[in-house]
Amino acid sequence: MYYVFNNALDKIISTATPIGGHLQSDWFVNDEIHTELASEDATDADDTSVSEILNGNSKAWNSYVTMGVPRASSLYALLEAGVHLVHENADGFLHCYRVSEVDVDRSTGLKSITAYDLLLWNLKHLVPDSKTMVNATSQAVMEYLLGNSDFVINSNEYTGSSEDDDETSIYTSDGTSTANTLLQDALQDFDLEIRSYVEVSQGKVINKYVDIVSELGNQDTGKRIEYRHNAENITRQTIDTSLITALKPLGGSDGTTTIADANDGSEWIYDEDANDTYNAGNTNRLEGVASNDNINTAAGLLTWGKKVLAYYNHPRSNYTVTVSPNFEVGIGDSVRVIDLEDDPQQALSARVIQQVESEATPTSNQVTLGEFTTLSLVTPTLISSLETKLNDNISTIIADAISNNSTLVATILQPDGNDWTSGETTKRFIGHVEINGTDVTSYCESPAFVWNIYDSSGSADTDFYVNHRNDGYLLSLSRDELASGSLTLGIDTAYISETNLYAINEDKGSTIWTTTLATVGDTYASGKKAFQYVQPITSGTYAGNYLVSTAYKDSTNETTTATISHDYAVEFLLLDSTGQYLSSMLLDGSRHGACFGVQVIDKVPYIWTAVYDDSKYYVTRVAYQANTTVKVDNVTKYFESSRQIVCNYDVVNDNIGIRIIYLGQLGVIDRASLLAGSTTLDYSILVTDFGYSLTSQTFQSFTIYGDYVFWNSGNVDMSDQRMIYCVNLKTNSLVFSYEWQLTDIATNNEIYEPETVYFDGTNLYAGFNVRTSSTATEKVQYLNEYPLSVRSDTTVTISDSDDDND
Numbered sequence: 168m169y170y171v172f173n174n175a176l177d178k179i180i181s182t183a184t185p186i187g188g189h190l191q192s193d194w195f196v197n198d199e200i201h202t203e204l205a206s207e208d209a210t211d212a213d214d215t216s217v218s219e220i221l222n223g224n225s226k227a228w229n230s231y232v233t234m235g236v237p238r239a240s241s242l243y244a245l246l247e248a249g250v251h252l253v254h255e256n257a258d259g260f261l262h263c264y265r266v267s268e269v270d271v272d273r274s275t276g277l278k279s280i281t282a283y284d285l286l287l288w289n290l291k292h293l294v295p296d297s298k299t300m301v302n303a304t305s306q307a308v309m310e311y312l313l314g315n316s317d318f319v320i321n322s323n324e325y326t327g328s329s330e331d332d333d334e335t336s337i338y339t340s341d342g343t344s345t346a347n348t349l350l351q352d353a354l355q356d357f358d359l360e361i362r363s364y365v366e367v368s369q370g371k372v373i374n375k376y377v378d379i380v381s382e383l384g385n386q387d388t389g390k391r392i393e394y395r396h397n398a399e400n401i402t403r404q405t406i407d408t409s410l411i412t413a414l415k416p417l418g419g420s421d422g423t424t425t426i427a428d429a430n431d432g433s434e435w436i437y438d439e440d441a442n443d444t445y446n447a448g449n450t451n452r453l454e455g456v457a458s459n460d461n462i463n464t465a466a467g468l469l470t471w472g473k474k475v476l477a478y479y480n481h482p483r484s485n486y487t488v489t490v491s492p493n494f495e496v497g498i499g500d501s502v503r504v505i506d507l508e509d510d511p512q513q514a515l516s517a518r519v520i521q522q523v524e525s526e527a528t529p530t531s532n533q534v535t536l537g538e539f540t541t542l543s544l545v546t547p548t549l550i551s552s553l554e555t556k557l558n559d560n561i562s563t564i565i566a567d568a569i570s571n572n573s574t575l576v577a578t579i580l581q582p583d584g585n586d587w588t589s590g591e592t593t594k595r596f597i598g599h600v601e602i603n604g605t606d607v608t609s610y611c612e613s614p615a616f617v618w619n620i621y622d623s624s625g626s627a628d629t630d631f632y633v634n635h636r637n638d639g640y641l642l643s644l645s646r647d648e649l650a651s652g653s654l655t656l657g658i659d660t661a662y663i664s665e666t667n668l669y670a671i672n673e674d675k676g677s678t679i680w681t682t683t684l685a686t687v688g689d690t691y692a693s694g695k696k697a698f699q700y701v702q703p704i705t706s707g708t709y710a711g712n713y714l715v716s717t718a719y720k721d722s723t724n725e726t727t728t729a730t731i732s733h734d735y736a737v738e739f740l741l742l743d744s745t746g747q748y749l750s751s752m753l754l755d756g757s758r759h760g761a762c763f764g765v766q767v768i769d770k771v772p773y774i775w776t777a778v779y780d781d782s783k784y785y786v787t788r789v790a791y792q793a794n795t796t797v798k799v800d801n802v803t804k805y806f807e808s809s810r811q812i813v814c815n816y817d818v819v820n821d822n823i824g825i826r827i828i829y830l831g832q833l834g835v836i837d838r839a840s841l842l843a844g845s846t847t848l849d850y851s852i853l854v855t856d857f858g859y860s861l862t863s864q865t866f867q868s869f870t871i872y873g874d875y876v877f878w879n880s881g882n883v884d885m886s887d888q889r890m891i892y893c894v895n896l897k898t899n900s901l902v903f904s905y906e907w908q909l910t911d912i913a914t915n916n917e918i919y920e921p922e923t924v925y926f927d928g929t930n931l932y933a934g935f936n937v938r939t940s941s942t943a944t945e946k947v948q949y950l951n952e953y954p955l956s957v958r959s960d961t962t963v964t965i966s967d968s969d970d971d972n973d
Contacts (some may be wrong), residue, residue, distance in 0.1 A: 168183065168184050168526070169182065169183035169184075169195075169198075169237060169241070169252045169253065169254045169526075170182055170252070170253040170254070170256075170367070171183055171184075171245060171246070171250060171251070171252060172250065172251040172252075172263075172372065173251075173255060174192070174249045174250060174251070174262070175364075175907055176251055176371065176372040177370075177371045177372070178251070178370060178371070180245060180587070180769055181193050181242060181245055181369045182497075183195050183234075183242055183252070184526075185198065185526045185527035187789065192239075192240060192241040193238050193240065193241050194237075194242070194528060195234050195235060195236050195237075195242060195243050195409060196234075196235040196236075196237065196277075196527050197233075197234070197235040197527055197528060198232065198235070198525050198527050198528075199233045199234075199430050199523050199524070199525050199531070200231075200232050200234070200235065200256060200522075200523065200524040200525070201227040201229065201230065201231050201232070201263075201521070201522075201523055202215050202229075202230050202255065202256065202382060202500060202521070202524075203227065203228065203230070203520070203521045203522075204226065204227075204228055204360050204520055204521075204787065204940075205226055205520040205521070206865055206900045207226055209753075215479040215534055215788045217544065220890070225645070225946070226351075226354040226355045226358065226359070226360065227354070227355075227900050228266075228287070228350070228351065228354060228360070228361055229283035229284075229287070230262065230283070230287055231264065231281060231282060231283045231284060231287075232252055232254070232264045232280075232281070232282045232608070232802070233245075233279070233280070233281050233282075234252075234279070234280050235277050235278070235279050235280075236277070236278040236279075237276060237277055237278075238276035238277070239792065240456075241305050243278055246278065246280050247266065247268060247269060248268070248269055248680055249265070249266065250262045250265075250266050251263055251264060251265050251282070251372075252266065252282050253365065253367060253431075254277060254373070256497070256498075257495060257496060257497045257524055257798075258362070258383075258384070258497035258498055258499075258803075259497070260362065261286065261364055261365050261366070261367060262283070262363070262364055262365070263285040263363075263364070263365045263372065263375070263452075264282035264283060264284055265282055265283055265285050265288045266280050266281075266282040266539050267279065267281060267283050267288060268281035269284060276333040277765070278944065279968060284363055285363065285365075285375070285402075286316060286363035286375070287319060287347060287363070288378060289316045289318070289346075290312070290313075290316055290345065290346040290347035291346075291347045292345070292349055293313075293315055293316065293343055293345060294342070294343065294344070294345055294753065295311060295312060295315075295342070295344075295346055295348040295349065295421040296339055296340075296342055296647065297339075297340055297342030298311060298337050298340045298342075299338070300338040300339075300340070301338075301952055302739075303338035305353070305357040305359060305379070306323070307358070308338055308353050308356075309359075309379055310325075311323045311340075312346050312349055312350050312353065313350075313377060315756070316346065316374045316787070316923070317375055317376075317755050318363060318376060318377045319374065319375065319376055319377070320376075320377055320378075320379060321377065321378055321850045321919065322360075322378040322379070322380060323378070323379040323380070323680065324380045324381045324584045327381070338356075338589065339420075342910075346959055347384065347914055354569040357519050357804065358381065358382055359379055359380065359381060360379075360381070360382060360383045360706060361377055361378060361379050361380075362377070362378045362383055362498075363375070363376065363378075364376055364766075365375075365668065366379075368582065368645065369489075372429050378637050379659045382499060382518065383497075383499030383520075384498060384499025384500035384501070384518065385497070385499075385500050385501070386495050394968055395965035396935075397831060400488070400489040401487075401488050401489075401823055402487045402488075402759060403670055410445055410453055410479060410480070410482055410644050411452075411453045411454060411476070411479045411480065412437065412438050412439075412441045412442035412445065412446055412451035412452045412453045412454075412480060412785075413435050413436070413437050413453065413454045413455070413573075414436045414455050414456070414457060414472055414475060414476045414479075415434050415435050415436075415453075415454070415455070415456045415460075416436070416455075416456075416457050416459070416469070416471060416472030416475065416908075417456060417457070417458045417459075417466070417468075418458070418459050418462040418463060418464075418468040418471075418527070419463050419465075419917075420665055420825050423461055424464070424468060425465065425468070425971050426465050426466065426468050426472060426726075427465065428462075428465040428467040429465035429466040429468075429469045430465070430467075430469055430540070434637050435506045436469070436472050436473060436476050437452065438476055441480035441481060441526055441850065443480075445480075445481065445482070448927070451557050455479065457472065457475045457736045459471055459817055461477055462949060464944065467496065468766075468936055486647075486695060487533060487534075487535050487536075487805070488533065488534050488535075489531070489532070489533050490532050490533065490534055494928040495520055496522075496534060497519065497522075497770065498519055498521075498522045499518060499519060499520075501517070501518050501519075502517065502518075502519065502536065502898055503930045506513065507706060509617075514533045517536035518536065519534045519535070519536060519784045520533050520535055521534065521535035521754065522535070522538065532946055541828075541829055541956040544574070544819050548813060552663070567897075568859075569689070575600070575601070575602050575658060575660070576600070576601045576602075577598060577599070577600050577656045577657065577658045578598040578600075578601075578653065578656075579596050579597070579598060579656050580596070580598075580599055580898075580899075580965075581594065581596060581597075581600075582595055582597065582849075582850065583595050587646055591644050592645060592646070592648075593643045593644060593646075594643070594644060594646075594649075595641065595643050595728065596641070596642040596643075596644060596654060596714070597641055597642075597897055598611075598616045598617075598639075598640040598641075598656050598658075598898070599640075599652035599899070599900070600615070600657075600658055601900050602732055605856065606900050606901065607638065608895065608898045608900035609667050609898070609902045610663055610664050610665070610667055611640065611662065611663050611664070611899065612662040612663070612664055612958075612960040612962040613638065613639035613662075613960050613961075614637055614659060614960075614962065615658055615660070615661075615662035615663055616640050616656060616658065617636070617641055617656070617657040617658065617659050617948055618630075618631070618632070618635045618636075618638065618654065618655070618656055619631060619632050619654075619655050619657070620648075620649070620651055620653065620654055621652045621653055621719065622651055622652035628651055628652065631648070633965050636963050636965060637962050637963055639780075639960075640897065640898050641850055641874075641897055642654075645666060650749075652804065654919070660773065662806055662961060663727075664958060664960075666958045667902055667903060667958065668895075668902055668956060669875070669893055669955050669956070669957060669958075670903065670955065670956045670957050671891070671901060671903065671905050671931065671953055671955055672953070673907070673909075673910075673953065674907055674955065675953065675954055676933075676951050676952060676953040676954075677951065678840070678911075678949060678950070678951050678952075679746075679932075679950045680744075680746030680950055680951050680952065681947055681948065681949050681950075682698075682742070682744065682746040682747070682947070682948045683945060683946070683947050683948075684696070684697070684946045684948065685946070686860065689884065693878055696717045696718055696719075696721075697717065697795065697920070697922065697936040697946055697948065698715045698717060698740075698922055698923070698934055698948045699712070699716045699717055699759060699760040699761050699762075699922055699923075700715070700716045700717060700760060700761060700762050700763055700764065700922065700923050700934070701714075701715050701925070701932065701934045701950050702714055702764065702765050702921045702925050702926075702932075703765075703925075703927070703932070704765055704767065705767070705772075705818070705927075706767045706773050707767040707770035707771060708770045708771065709772055709791075710771075711739065711743075711744045711751065712741060712742060712743055712744060712952070713741075713743075713744075713746070714740070714742075714763075714772060714791065715739065715740040715741075715742055716737055716738070716739055716740075716742060716760030716761075716763055716776075717737070717740065718735075718737060718738075718739050718758075718762060719731075719737055719738040719759055720734075720735050720736040721735065721759060722735075723735075725933070729796060731753075731755050731756055732756075732798065733755050733756035733780065733781055733798075733799060734779070735756065735757060735758050735759075735779055736752050736753055736754060736755050736756065736937050737753075737754045737757040737758070737759065737760040737776070738751055738752070738754075739751060739752045739753075739754065739763075739774060739778070741758075741791065741793065746878075746948070749793075750793035750794050750857050751793070751794065752791055752792050752793060752794070752795050752796075752797065753795070753796040753959060754778065754797050754798065754799070755780050755784075755796055755797065755798045755799060756779055756780055756781070756790065756798060756800070757776060757777065757778045757779060757799065758777065758779050758784075758813075761813050761867065761868050762776075762824075762826065762868045762869060762870075763775060763776040763777075763814070763816075764776075764814065764815045764816020764817070764823070765816065765818065766788065766818060767818075768790075771790050771791065772790075772791045773788050773789065773790050773791070774788070774789055774790075774791060775787075775788050775815070775816040775823060775841070776814060777788070777811075777812050777813045778799045778802065778804065779799070780799050780804075780810075781808055783808065783809060784805060784807070784808045784809070784810065784811055784812045785799075785804035785807055785808070786800045786804070786805045786814045786823065786825070786841065787799075787803060787804050787805065788802075788803070789802050792839075798810055805841050805842065805844070806823075806825065806836075806841060806846050807846070808827070808846075810827060810828065810830075811828045811829070811843065812825055812826060812827055812828065813825075813826045813828070813869075815869060815870050815871050816871075817835070817869075817870075817871040817872055817873065819836045819927070819928055820871075820872070820874065821836055821837070821839075822835045822836065822838060822849075822871060823835065823836050823838055824869060824870070824871030824876065825848060826866075826869055828840040828866075829864075830853065831853050831855050831859065832851055832852070832853055832854075833851060833852055833853075833854060833869055833876050833894075833896070834848030834849070834850060834851030834852070834896070835849055835850055835851070835871050835876070835896055836848050837849060847902025848879050848895040849877070850874075850895055850897050851896065852876065852893070852894055852899055854878065856868070856899065857892060857894055857901050857904065858904065859890075859892065862883075863887060863959065864880045864881075864887045864888070864890070865881060865882035865883075866923050867879045867880055867920075867921045867924070868921075868923055869924065870924050870925045870926050871896075871927055872926045872927070873928075874895050874896055874897045874968050875893055875894065875895055875896065875926075876893070876894055876896050877891065877892065877893050877924050878891070878892050878924060879891045879892070879921040879924040879933070881890075881907075881920060881921040882920070883918060883920040883936065883940075884941070885917070885918060885919075888906050889906060889907040889909065889919065889921055890903050890904060890905065890907070891904070891907055891921070891924060891933070892905075893906045907933075909935070912935060912949065914937065916939050916940075916941070917938065917939065917941060918936075918937060918938040918939075918941060918943075919931065919935050919936070919937045919949075920935060920936040920937075921934075921935060922934040922936050922948075923933060923950065926955070928956060929955070930952050930953065930955070931952070931953045931954075931955050932950060932951070932952055932953075932955050932964075933950075933951045933952075933953060934949060934950050934951070935948070935949040935951070936948060937949055
């Protein structure tokens with residue numbers, strides 16, 4: 168709802184409510200509240216000159232409201248130029264807008280109004296006196312510009328002079344420019360953001376404030392925007408029209424000052440890395456010129472020029488997102504964006520630099536996301552800092568939740584949606600818990616999740632409460648169970664543990680066996696390739712032995728001893744309990760062998776693995792057949808995919824794990840569903856949600872066990888961290904991320920590449936491909952075993968006795 172104030176702001180003359188079938192007469196249509204703290208990248212397609220660099224994503228404050236008022240509304244006569252609208256925006260502040268433009272369409276009788284932020288309107292009508300300031304601070308400049316605006320500076324984060332050097336900087340005003348024009352320049356010079364708002368009491372605007380800060384909004388919201396979940400549409404615009412790799416800065420009031428005296432005689436600043444990346448190393452660099460008439464020294468100009476070049480040495484992207492009406496985010500907030508259907512997929516962190524809100528049509532709510540230079544990908548550093556925060560401060564986090572309920576947020580996730588179809592008998596409901604934006608779901612024991620159903624009168628279903636008191640984060644409920652009322656989730660903080668569910672301790676690990684590839688004799692002379700994946704066989708004829716995969720034919724032009732009819736092939740080796748070779752089998756039509764699973768049927772090990780017929784990828788199950796070649800053409804295939812996939816098998820829970828490589832997606836599907844032809848994952852996660860980078864880290868293998876997925880990473884060239892991760896697939900919560908130390912191996916070896924990760928519910932198996940140096944040809948395969956510590960959760964007992972023992 169909007170409040171309509173008179174010209175003097177001392178009286179509310181009406182309210183304004185959106186049309187919606189109500190009886191009020193003060194209705195409007197098609198309102199939009201626009202708030203901008205930065206401009207989007209833009210350029211003139213006809214301008215080939217680079218004499219002045221266009222400011223991409225530069226600070227540019229704007230705030231206004233547009234609204235349509237039908238003739239039948241009581242607002243029609245009231246909303247004229249000079250009246251004001253006051254509205255509480257998504258940032259929680261009361262913003263005041265002065266109606267400045269009124270257009271009437273006589274044919275439709277619709278009055279269209281535009282109302283500008285009152286401070287913005289005031290500044291457009293103020294022309295400050297001419298003034299020159301030496302070494303001007305943002306405080307002095309802002310007080311000078313806002314002095315006659317009728318707004319009081321409230322919160323402020325003043326910075327120093329406009330340039331980061333000790334040289335003289337001069338700020339000038341010519342006495343003819345409006346305060347608004349000068350303010351926009353100052354926001355860029357000092358890298359500041361502002362917000363204007365009012366205070367209302369007893370129907371009057373009693374105070375007008377302006378905040379001057381380095382960053383508006385909440386930079387730690389923990390909120391995520393996901394396409395088809397809470398984002399109706401995501402549009403990405405990437406431009407390189409203002410891309411430069413060489414900059415010539417000019418300064419002084421006459422534009423003749425250069426950086427030559429501070430830059431070894433050169434008037435240009437070069438970025439060779441950017442030139443190699445975006446200009447193919449061309450000697451004709453992408454040149455631009457930037458001017459700043461407030462800087463009169465070469466040193467100051469050089470410092471400023473380096474900043475400017477950093478803005479323009481790469482293409483920049485902005486994302487316009489149409490968000491769902493119930494997604495709450497404010498201007499300046501940091502959010503994460505996920506779009507699995509884009510190629511390449513989007514997974515990034517960004518700020519809200521522009522926002523459109525609407526009461527009449529909330530489906531048109533929209534945000535533009537960007538940084539002032541470029542969007543930043545989520546990196547392992549972020550997840551490391553999160554884990555440090557959890558490990559070091561979990562006690563404090565829990566204490567905050569106990570003392571202040573507002574810090575704890577419990578969310579019910581519904582992977583099956585809200586609507587019941589005729590064939591559905593049950594739906595899944597998953598509890599997710601955050602404290603101050605930090606995900607603590609994996610720290611919650613089962614009784615922490617208090618599920619209940621309340622009927623329309625507010626009465627709780629006690630039988631439901633008792634039956635589900637120890638169910639934990641996952642409920643599977645029938646339509647009948649939900650028919651009596653609304654499902655709620657409360658969190659009992661007494662059962663938030665200071666210990667995570669799983670923990671790894673390298674010191675408790677041991678080596679099961681090591682094998683030197685040079686000593687492995689195999690039927691097909693595979694060329695002594697590294698073991699990609701190892702899994703123990705726990706029952707049947709080969710109990711106590713191990714199955715191992717190697718990439719037998721890893722490229723289309725590779726020559727092999729055995730005849731291979733397809734582009735690729737994998738060899739499975741059977742090893743004894745000490746890692747010695749027994750036999751092997753070729754799978755003609757499979758890729759690399761990075762992961763597989765073993766299911767024992769009638770004492771015979773069957774291998775669940777991904778196959779490739781030179782056109783499509785599939786999942787198959789094939790019996791191990793010693794010293795035999797099996798062609799992909801002769802196996803039963805499931806889960807057809809045009810994209811490369813790999814798979815794993817959870818023998819305890821009878822599920823198939825699926826990795827969709829290009830997305831970084833790990834998921835699970837029930838084996839029976841897969842055999843019936845389904846390709847719908849029951850649960851899945853994106854590895855990028857947990858600090859994993861698809862570009863700077865090398866994924867190796869993964870394993871599924873129950874609700875959990877483990878994966879490891881690390882390039883053979885040792886260029887990235889040796890990492891292992893554990894995540895709850897159902898709650899989408901991190902359990903741990905851990906960097907391998909491998910002290911015993913690292914002491915005498917330069918190369919130790921993670922390969923296998925497999926969890927059987929008690930022990931974590933980890934395989935490593937080890938060489939003494941990067942030039943060494945001999946490879947030693949390690950299989951290590953690490954018992955994981957498992958938290959013992961409490962169970963709540965509810966007595967059936969009616970006795971009162973108090």
